[in-house]
Amino acid sequence: MTVPSVLSMYGIVLGHLTEENFLYLDLWSEKITLTPILFVAFWSLADPWTKTITDLASIPRLVGLIGVALLTTGVIASGYLATGGVGAYLASLSAGAVMGIGASFVIVESETVLRKHFREKLALVLTLKNVAASVGFTIVPALTHFLLVETGLRVGLLLMTIAFVPTALGALTLRSPTPQRASPYRLLLPTEEDNELGIRISSDKEESDRRNSGLDNVGYDGSRQDGNPAPLFSEINSIYAYQETDEDVELFTSPTVQSANKWKQEFRVARYFRFWAVAVTWIGIKIGALFFWIMVPFLFLKRTGVGFSDNWVLLLVAAGISSFIPSLASYWSTTTTAQYRRIYFGSACWLGSITFLSLTYADEYYRFLICSLLGGISIGGLLACKDLTRCDVLGNQFAHRSYKLFSTVVGLGVLTFSFVNSESLCLYAAASLQFFGGGYWIVPSVWEIVQARRRREG
Numbered sequence: 448m449t450v451p452s453v454l455s456m457y458g459i460v461l462g463h464l465t466e467e468n469f470l471y472l473d474l475w476s477e478k479i480t481l482t483p484i485l486f487v488a489f490w491s492l493a494d495p496w497t498k499t500i501t502d503l504a505s506i507p508r509l510v511g512l513i514g515v516a517l518l519t520t521g522v523i524a525s526g527y528l529a530t531g532g533v534g535a536y537l538a539s540l541s542a543g544a545v546m547g548i549g550a551s552f553v554i555v556e557s558e559t560v561l562r563k564h565f566r567e568k569l570a571l572v573l574t575l576k577n578v579a580a581s582v583g584f585t586i587v588p589a590l591t592h593f594l595l596v597e598t599g600l601r602v603g604l605l606l607m608t609i610a611f612v613p614t615a616l617g618a619l620t621l622r623s624p625t626p627q628r629a630s631p632y633r634l635l636l637p638t639e640e641d642n643e644l645g646i647r648i649s650s651d652k653e654e655s656d657r658r659n660s661g662l663d664n665v666g667y668d669g670s671r672q673d674g675n676p677a678p679l680f681s682e683i684n685s686i687y688a689y690q691e692t693d694e695d696v697e698l699f700t701s702p703t704v705q706s707a708n709k710w711k712q713e714f715r716v717a718r719y720f721r722f723w724a725v726a727v728t729w730i731g732i733k734i735g736a737l738f739f740w741i742m743v744p745f746l747f748l749k750r751t752g753v754g755f756s757d758n759w760v761l762l763l764v765a766a767g768i769s770s771f772i773p774s775l776a777s778y779w780s781t782t783t784t785a786q787y788r789r790i791y792f793g794s795a796c797w798l799g800s801i802t803f804l805s806l807t808y809a810d811e812y813y814r815f816l817i818c819s820l821l822g823g824i825s826i827g828g829l830l831a832c833k834d835l836t837r838c839d840v841l842g843n844q845f846a847h848r849s850y851k852l853f854s855t856v857v858g859l860g861v862l863t864f865s866f867v868n869s870e871s872l873c874l875y876a877a878a879s880l881q882f883f884g885g886g887y888w889i890v891p892s893v894w895e896i897v898q899a900r901r902r903r904e905g
Contacts, residue, residue, distance in 0.1 A: 449614045450518070450550045451830070452583030454740040455763050456607060457483045457525075459591040462744030462759055463600060474745055475868040482525045484865045485543025486550070487737045492858035493551040495851040501556045510556045511618025517549025519608045553614060560621050570781050577774040577831045584767030584823070592760045716849040721840050724887050726853060728796065729837075730860035731880025732829050735799050737861070738873050739766070739822045743806070743815065746870065750810045758812055766819040770827030777831035785839045786892045792836045793888030795828035796881040803878035807871055836888070 457479070464477060474480055504510050524542035558576075565572040587610060595603035716722045743766070744759045773795070780791055802822045809815050838846040846853075867873055 448579040448583040449587070449610050450553050450583075451580045452587035452767075453486065453518075453522075453546065453550070454483050454737060455584055455588045455767070456591045456610075458740040458742075458744050458763055459588050459595065459760065460600070460604065461741055462748060463592075463595050465745050465748045467600075474742075474870060479525055480741070481865055482521075482543040482546070483737060483741050484861070486521070486547045487733050488858045488862040488865075489544040489547030490550045490858075491547075491733065491854050491861060493548045494555060494854045497548075497551040497555045498559075498850070501552075501559050505623075507556050507560055507621035507623055508619055510552055511621050512615065514549040514552025514554075514556065515611050515615045515618055517545050517552065518614070519549075519611050521546030521549065522608050522611075523605060525604060553618065556621060557617070560623060563624055570778055573781060574775070574778040577777045577827070578771065580830065581767060581770040581774045581827060584770050585764055586767075588760060588763040588767065592757070714852065716841065716845045717852060719845075722845075722849065722853070724884070725837055725840055726856045726860070727880055728884030728887065729833070729853075729857045731796070731877055731884055732799075732833060733857060733861045734864055734873065735803060735877040735881055736826045736830070737864075738870075738877055739802070739806075739826060742870060742874070743819060743822075746806060746809070747812070747815045751812065751815075762815055762819040765816060766823035766826075769820040769823035772824055773828035773831050776828075780828075780832040781835060786896050788832060788836060789839060789888040789892040792829070792832055793885040793892070795825050796885030796888065799825035799829065800878040800882040800885060803874045803881070807874050840888075 460479060461474065461477070464479070465474075501507070501510055521542045521544075524545070561572055561576070562569065590610065591603070591607055594606045597603070598606060740763065743762050747759045747762060780788055783791075798821055802818050802825055805814070805818050805821075809818055841849070864873060864876070867876070
């Protein structure tokens with residue numbers, strides 16, 4: 448609930464800075480603007496390495512508390528940064544990066560523990576997780592505004608660290624179930640567990656229908672995706688299920704050869720167009736959510752000249768409320784077929800693209816309000832099913848083995864926007880990337896569905 452809503456917190460901070468310096472404020476001249484950009488970039492860059500640490504760590508509570516400590520440190524540093532305190536230059540380079548690494552620790556560890564404990568009710572648990580994020584998007588902007596009005600900018604940001612108290616309490620509850628790890632030599636013997644791809648929640652009839660449809664895990668180039676096991680469309684994809692680390696154990700292989708093979712497999716996926724298409728789309732999703740939360744208050748105050756009205760706070764609260772719609776619908780998106788999930792994902796991309804284009808021209812309160820509502824729906828929909836959709840396109844094996852390269856490309860792509868000092872250019876870039884992603888997901892999926900119906904009718 449608290450970690451994803453950090454961006455909306457900094458949107459409120461920038462809104463207050465705009466009110467205080469209404470006539471001459473330049474968004475990119477404020478050092479605190481760099482903080483949320485670095486936060487998103489380093490969150491993505493740190494994810495694969497954090498995943499490695501969480502797999503090795505035997506105390507989930509400690510890893511979670513380290514993440515909370517890093518998040519709190521970043522917020523405190525940005526409190527001095529926003530008001531030009533001592534060490535502001537150093538804080539501008541470190542606050543966002545520290546917060547991003549802390550967010551990665553908290554989210555990766557908590558999701559890993561959830562998947563370990565809730566293997567049978569995972570779809571419901573993930574839906575509740577998305578609803579919790581929407582609760583944070585709704586509450587945190589209002590809480591931040593209240594604290595900043597009552598105490599001032601620096602003290603208010605320091606007090607915002609109380610939002611991480613529930614995060615710390617939640618981290619204290621993290622624990623892994625009793626491990627049932629077997630000797631690697633048992634991998635030589637076939638077992639029933641070796642054939643599990645995910646958590647089945649569909650009937651045998653639906654499974655037979657999917658096999659007869661001939662569409663299982665078919666890539667956009669018309670061929671099966673590189674020998675990967677076909678994802679089970681009416682079940683939770685195995686990317687959502689926790690995978691034990693000993694699944695990749697290779698016996699009688701030297702560590703040097705095994706490491707070389709892993710790096711070779713890591714970069715092999717970069718030869719495929721769909722890898723770069725997914726990476727570009729994910730950069731659009733990341734920067735779209737980033738600039739939406741931090742720019743809406745700034746653009747509203749600069750264009751309408753409302754001054755000290757609190758209407759701009761309601762814009763972010765309205766976006767948080769509208770994000771409940773896709774959060775509640777995320778249960779359907781994790782259990783429907785891959786084709787319809789791609790259409791759903793692509794539609795959310797196109798909705799985000801329309802929203803960002805509209806924000807470049809909005810100049811009235813009600814237009815901003817409509818953009819906020821549509822933006823909340825788009826961001827909620829994209830965040831709810833982005834991981835599952837990525838595996839639908841890349842395949843489970845490629846998605847797993849290329850995760851480090853993928854996260855690095857996305858993180859560096861987001862980081863490049865720290866050098867773009869134009870609000871309109873950032874919004875146009877987010878709109879263009881999401882429009883491309885929406886077309887890549889919708890058009891081939893619709894074509895596959897039409898072809899399948901023609902074959903059945905013929």
